[in-house]
Amino acid sequence: MKLNLMDVERFVQRKKIQPITSSKYYEGSGRNSLNKKGLFSEEIFGRMGSRDRKKTYGYINLKLDFIHPEVYRILTSINTDLTKLIIGKENYILDNNNNLVQDDENGKSGVFYFIQIINNINWDNIKIEKPKHIRFIKENKDKLLINKLVILPAGFRDIQITKTGKQFIQYGEINKTYSTLINQTEMLSDDLDLFDEELMGSLYKSIQRNLINVNTWIKSKIKGKHGMIRGGMLKKSVDYSARLVIVPDNNLDFGYIGLPWQVCMKLFEPFFIHYVLKQDRDNLLKAVIQKFIGIEEDIDINDIKKFVKKVNESPRDMDNMTVNVLKETMEKVTADRVVIYKRDPVENRDSYISNYVRVDDTGFIAKLNSYDLCKNGKSLPFKNFVNCWKLLRVKNTTT
Numbered sequence: 001m002k003l004n005l006m007d008v009e010r011f012v013q014r015k016k017i018q019p020i021t022s023s024k025y026y027e028g029s030g031r032n033s034l035n036k037k038g039l040f041s042e043e044i045f046g047r048m049g050s051r052d053r054k055k056t057y058g059y060i061n062l063k064l065d066f067i068h069p070e071v072y073r074i075l076t077s078i079n080t081d082l083t084k085l086i087i088g089k090e091n092y093i094l095d096n097n098n099n100l101v102q103d104d105e106n107g108k109s110g111v112f113y114f115i116q117i118i119n120n121i122n123w124d125n126i127k128i129e130k131p132k133h134i135r136f137i138k139e140n141k142d143k144l145l146i147n148k149l150v151i152l153p154a155g156f157r158d159i160q161i162t163k164t165g166k167q168f169i170q171y172g173e174i175n176k177t178y179s180t181l182i183n184q185t186e187m188l189s190d191d192l193d194l195f196d197e198e199l200m201g202s203l204y205k206s207i208q209r210n211l212i213n214v215n216t217w218i219k220s221k222i223k224g225k226h227g228m229i230r231g232g233m234l235k236k237s238v239d240y241s242a243r244l245v246i247v248p249d250n251n252l253d254f255g256y257i258g259l260p261w262q263v264c265m266k267l268f269e270p271f272f273i274h275y276v277l278k279q280d281r282d283n284l285l286k287a288v289i290q291k292f293i294g295i296e297e298d299i300d301i302n303d304i305k306k307f308v309k310k311v312n313e314s315p316r317d318m319d320n321m322t323v324n325v326l327k328e329t330m331e332k333v334t335a336d337r338v339v340i341y342k343r344d345p346v347e348n349r350d351s352y353i354s355n356y357v358r359v360d361d362t363g364f365i366a367k368l369n370s371y372d373l374c375k376n377g378k379s380l381p382f383k384n385f386v387n388c389w390k391l392l393r394v395k396n397t398t399t
Helices: 008-015 069-075 080-087 111-117 131-139 173-185 197-222 228-233 261-267 269-279 284-293 301-313 320-334 370-376 382-398
Strands: 058-067 092-094 100-102 145-151 160-164 166-170 245-248 256-260 338-342 352-360 365-368
Touching: 008 145, 058 069, 058 111, 058 173, 058 197, 069 080, 069 131, 069 197, 080 092, 080 100, 080 111, 111 197, 173 197, 245 370, 256 261, 256 338, 261 269, 261 301, 261 320, 261 352, 269 284, 269 301, 269 320, 284 301, 284 320, 320 352, 352 365, 365 370
Parallel strands: 245 365, 256 352
Antiparallel strands: 058 145, 092 100, 160 166, 256 365, 338 352
């Protein structure tokens, strides 16, 4: 996944986002009403518990330009000279050709100085360790600096109040960083002549560090196994679905997928339930289910669902005779029915393919004909790919 830099100014104007101007959470000294201009304002973010509270953003006016937090990471990894300049380790000047030259006596360093000269730097002559970063800088020149910080909707970082004997209020780490930024930006002025250069450099460095801390916190909530994308958006439980490893089987007919019988039971669970309750004339399946889950009374839908779940967890616990009965049942249930399968990563709607089912023995794999793998993005040697196209063409013309 590729992330692009956001045009903060355009985002604020298009969404009509309101500024957060107070670091105080409450009005006055009490805790009965939230500050109308604060980080938890109900006037700005919406009523507590409402849907708007998770959709409405705010912003902090930084007054002056700062390096975009994500750009800061890129700039400090281009080469050592830029890194030393930005973090304030060595002093630099721009020569007549706008190249960075180290000069301990006449040069300057730090974020504040770098922002003053960023538009004059000759990026073509920068000693390159990572060319893609230079290309990124050139392509995003208008987004490298920001003077506003977008604040997350209050619903994602809201006050949590618990009552265990006495009232306990939790604000969250990100809110403390936001508050610090608001207080720090109040010390800034558009008139740079009013500030001592050394004081401004120190304040700039502190604000820049907090901007990076906000960016790091947000990224930590997005990435990783428990992040928003993998742990939230992608980690969804889909009814009547399964996840298996695809392996080749050249004995399989085109348009068919081989699936283990216990997986078929899960995929076609409603049809299996109907078959057990309405079409099991010998009551053979009912007896199998009663024995497996340990009950003697008549089974119902919930009992069958419990049976399907337990069988999928440990299919090898079934004896051969029972397996044969269930496999034959699933062959009847899946006859003339199809499943939809995909192979990650899914790029477009053509990545989803429907096939008829061949019920296989116990296992945890899905089987496809090698030439059928062409359809879902599995690479094959060129000769096989050509043969695959020819065979598919023959198949399509004959069906």
